[in-house]
Every structure is written in structure tokens, then in C-alpha cells.
Amino acid sequence: MTEKSKDKVYEDSISNWPEEERPRERLLKSGPHSLTNAELLAILLRVGVKGKSAVDLARQIIREAKGLRGLDKLEAKDLFSIKGLSDAKIAQIKASIELGKRILEESRTVEGIASSSRKAYDLLFPRMRDMKKEVFRVIFLNSQNQVIDIVTAHEGTVTMSSVYVREIINLANKFGAAAMIFAHNHPSGEPKPSSEDKAITEELVFAGRIMKIKVLDHIIIGEEKYFSFADEGLIKRYNTSYDMKK
Numbered sequence: 001m002t003e004k005s006k007d008k009v010y011e012d013s014i015s016n017w018p019e020e021e022r023p024r025e026r027l028l029k030s031g032p033h034s035l036t037n038a039e040l041l042a043i044l045l046r047v048g049v050k051g052k053s054a055v056d057l058a059r060q061i062i063r064e065a066k067g068l069r070g071l072d073k074l075e076a077k078d079l080f081s082i083k084g085l086s087d088a089k090i091a092q093i094k095a096s097i098e099l100g101k102r103i104l105e106e107s108r109t110v111e112g113i114a115s116s117s118r119k120a121y122d123l124l125f126p127r128m129r130d131m132k133k134e135v136f137r138v139i140f141l142n143s144q145n146q147v148i149d150i151v152t153a154h155e156g157t158v159t160m161s162s163v164y165v166r167e168i169i170n171l172a173n174k175f176g177a178a179a180m181i182f183a184h185n186h187p188s189g190e191p192k193p194s195s196e197d198k199a200i201t202e203e204l205v206f207a208g209r210i211m212k213i214k215v216l217d218h219i220i221i222g223e224e225k226y227f228s229f230a231d232e233g234l235i236k237r238y239n240t241s242y243d244m245k246k
Helices: 002-014 023-030 039-045 054-065 068-073 089-107 117-128 165-177 195-210 234-245
Strands: 135-141 147-156 177-184 214-223 226-228
Touching: 023 039, 039 054, 039 089, 054 068, 068 089, 117 135, 117 147, 117 177, 117 214, 117 226, 135 165, 147 165, 147 195, 165 195, 177 195, 195 214, 214 234
Parallel strands: 177 214
Antiparallel strands: 135 147, 135 177, 214 226
């Protein structure tokens, strides 16, 4: 084998790199923070394609996706257009991104979240801001306002007919929840509530009052901004309206 061909093998195959330069070995020795985004992704890919190392392929993927956030936005079917990505690799990429979101979500599941719409928004927006369709989620809290669980109640356009109030209340009873925070996203990026959003929230507040489960807020998530029904005084208004109808 000529010196030139040896150089080519070195470039194309990470297994032929010096051990101290290989992403996996560097991660184990120095920690994941020492690696670039492309090197971390290369560890998931494991191997590249003809003429490209796993790191080269990872750089291409990140470039075509316009960054890690863009990679998250892409559907699995969209990734098949990138040469070198198989079912297994796409599944590994999507699974790792989802795990990262769940770790972030767990780290933000803290006591006191009910005291601030901003805390609820910070908990939810990494998962919800880039969704291409509306998703309605419920945060169930105990009597100390600690998060019990976060449940997706509906995917698709949020309407009175799609959000089943009875099912949400049944879930609250199942979890033994004392309070709830609702949230859904607006894929348009504009979080201003529609008349339908207001009607749904009022009905949920009424149902919560009947079952003695507090509705603390309904947050609509847009592009780097949100709308809080509690902050705007609407939750209080709906509770007052319920009291007047009794």
C-alpha cells in the first residue's frame, strides 16, 4: 500500500485515526463536552459512507439540517434523502434527541413551577416550540404544586370537540392531582389565543371547579414567546364567572 493510499484510508475511516483523535475514545477520556456537535453525532452514526468518515457524514447532516435544532425539526422520512442514513441510524438520531429533551424536561420539573408562567413555559418550550401541528399537554401537580406527570392529551388542531374535558379530569383523578396547568402550541409562532382557545380554557376551569381540581394556567407557546391565561387575568375571570353561575 502506497503512502498516498494510507493517507486516504486515514481520512475516510475513523478506526484508522490515532486513538487520541477518535471521538469515542476522546469522549470516554475527557467527557462529552470536549467533542464538537459533529463528533457527538458521529458516535451515533458509528460509520460513514464511501469517501466520508462518520465525522464527515455528521458534518454534512448538520449542514443540510441547518443545525441541531433543524435536525430535530426534520421528520424521519426527510432524513432518508441524506446518503448514508439507514433506518437504524435515523432511529438512533431521533431517539437521542428525544432523550435529550426528556432529560431537560426532568431537570426543569421542580417545586414552585406553579408560581410562575415563565417556569412552566421554560419546562415545555424545548419540546413544543418546533412542532408542526398543535399539541395539547397537561401538567398534573400535587397539593404542594410539584409536578406529578406531563401528559399529551391531544395532537392536531385544538378545538372543543378534540379536547375531551372528561378524559382530562379522569386522568387528574387517576394521578391524584390537586392542580393542572394546560399548554398547547401555535405552529404559526403567534401565541395570541383564539376564541376557541378561550372557550376551551373556560370549560376546563369550570370542570376543575366541579371536581375540586385547580386550574392554575393555560399557556400558549409560540416562537420564543408565550401567552399566559393566568397572567392576563383570564383564569381569575373564569373562576369568577363560575361563582356567579352557582
